[in-house]
Structures are given as C-alpha cells and as structure tokens.
Amino acid sequence: MIYEPSSQKKLFSKSLYYNKNDEILYYRISDDNTLTTTYFDPNDKIIEDFFAFSISDLNLFETYGSIKSTLLAQAREKYSID
Structure with a gap:
C-alpha cells in the first residue's frame, strides 16, 4: 500500500x-x-460495493505471513552455504 497524505494544498x-x-x-x-x-x-x-469487491479479491493481497515467507526464502537463498 502506498499512502499519500493530505496537505494544505490537497485536502x-x-x-x-x-x-x-x-x-x-x-x-x-x-x-x-x-x-x-x-x-x-x-x-x-467508482466501486459501489467495496465489501463485495474486496472479498472477491482477497487471494490477491499480500499478508504478513506471505511477506514473511518471501523474505525468509530470500534470506535463506542469499546466505546459504553450498
């Protein structure tokens, strides 16, 4: 997720x-x-029914677990001794 905050110029x-x-x-x-x-x-x-939209695409989201698994796999691959 990328967050762009509001400001005095952009409310x-x-x-x-x-x-x-x-x-x-x-x-x-x-x-x-x-x-x-x-x-x-x-x-x-515009997404009229966001709840229905988000439920249908839940499998597309990264979760804490998937991010953790990816990072651990990358670390194991980088630092493994063959």
Whole structure:
C-alpha cells in the first residue's frame, strides 16, 4: 500500500493498494472536507460495493505471513552455504 497524505494544498489523502505483482488492485480517496471515502478500481471507476469487491479479491493481497515467507526464502537463498 502506498499512502499519500493530505496537505494544505490537497485536502484529500489517497491510498493505493497493490498485489504481489505490483499491479494496482484499487485505490481510495479520503476527502477531509466531507469526511467521506470513495473507492476506485484500477480503471478509475467508482466501486459501489467495496465489501463485495474486496472479498472477491482477497487471494490477491499480500499478508504478513506471505511477506514473511518471501523474505525468509530470500534470506535463506542469499546466505546459504553450498
């Protein structure tokens, strides 16, 4: 996830969510003026039912466990003595 915070010039924050292949899954805009959050798909279309959308794509998300496994495998490969 990449987070772009709001500022005095930009009164909204943006969070971009990627899968393990660095492809964008969706992003969200949080408006500081209206205190609303809108979710968008990779094609910039509003996601009307975000809960249904996110449940259908759960297998695409990296988890703590998958990140840990990847890092451990990389470390083992790099420091293994043959």
